Amino acid sequence: MAAKPEGTPIWADAMFSDVEGAKAFYSEVLGWTFGEVASEYGNYTQAYVDGKAVAAVVPPMPGQEDVSQWCLYLASSDAAAAAQRIRENGGQVLMEPMRVGEFGSMCLASDPGGVVFGVWQPGTHEGFEAPMRQPGAFGWAEIFTREPQKSDTFFPAVFPYTAQQMEDGEMDFRVYNLDGDPALGRMRMTEEFPPEVPAYINVYFNVADCDQAVATATKLGAVARFGPVSSPFGRFATISDPQGATFSVIDTTTTEGEMPGLTDV
Template sequence: MDYAERDTGDEYAEGVPCWADAMLPDVEGGKRFYGELFGWTFDEGAGPEYGHYTQAYVDGRAVAALAPKADGRMPTVWTVYLATPDAAALAGRIKAAGGSMVTEVMTVGPFGTMGLAADPEGAVFGLWQAGTHRGFGLTQAPGAFCWTEVYSRDKDRVDPFYEGVFGYRGHDLDLSGVAFRTWSPAGSEPGPDTAVGGRQLFPAADAVGARSADGYSTPEMPPHFLVYFTVADADATTGAATRLGGRALMPPTDIPYGRMSVIRDNQGAVFAVLQD
């Protein structure tokens, strides 16, 4: 099967997902889970000055990272980082547009500059201004990042925020009853072929206990980003995740762009897998 594997270059346009990491209570446990699930290998981890940050690799190319939670009150979660040439300027635009900075912009040694932001509904995403760490070394290949989307309640608040801050070009889709909007980088022709992420709406707020047409989201969920990884076989990967102590929040399901499932790992971090 052709996965349209991408060996990434040195530069990401502003707003393009360029990295993802998981904050976990137990990084060694995470290495065992994701190492078996995706075939990831890991470096020895950075020193204490960088929070013992541990990068994951597929065929020697960086695909993600695992980091220990510095505080048990922090969420166990996957975070996607959006590229920017100027993190400080981007943070200013985020605040001016009604978002906020959860973690103010900071320099991470020679590796780059990062921050954590929240959109007007509270969905958290990262900012990354590259230094020596450029971001993903591989995408759109088994075990590597392939997609992200934000789950939102009010498109009239969220769409103008992202499209104003990043200059995204929006394109609305109806995916089997799911109201979905794809976002393409500034200057590109909007549509699925150029999209780098998207926005999906939760079920109606008065439909408590209901699930949306995607089979995953519920009205009670907080707004959030969902990070996707490519896999060769969504059913086999979901079965393996369950065997390793994870849980399928959405069983393998056919969608117009492949077959996907949503998984909670054995420590509580949620992600999705997509078979092209």
């Protein structure tokens, strides 16, 4: 597989105190199956759709038992060099670059506004295997922050993003592009977000039917935070799973309205 461009969303995982509960939930909502537990790597367990890797679940690290959240990893050919750029541009390295066997190297970091993300330097683990539009697979991700100017300065300095601003006076939304293709979104958090909700990256997974996915999720104890709502990009909704990890589902085949204009910035 060809190397993914620096800054490409390449992987996602989440920590759960109840890993078996998480596996049961996501298998019902997203159709995931799960591989063998990698006990030598903290009981890391990969999720699959049609035999292709889409994400992973893992028990929490000591002291983080109450934290369940999805983490998006961005591709890098050199995790140590990425960590250095993160520091030079005002971010924090939360976990120093480390080798994960033959699979690759990783670090965890945050931007100056507190947006947490990972960096993944592939070895034998090359990231997402399922096509982006396949139900159950990763589809998109957006940075949610109250300090968009910090993210807009930081991320294009660390990764080779160019940026476009959405021509919509109702929301402050920006797209970070790689080689002319959308890679990551950035949304300004409004007063609608409770103050206790920190800045974060929202991960989207594809589904065949957004309304059905939300119905299944809520039946299993999840909370619907937003939607379902149709948009030019697809019909989507945001959900907090029964352990509090927030993510979105999107059906890209059900669209409504015209695509908004974008202006280079």
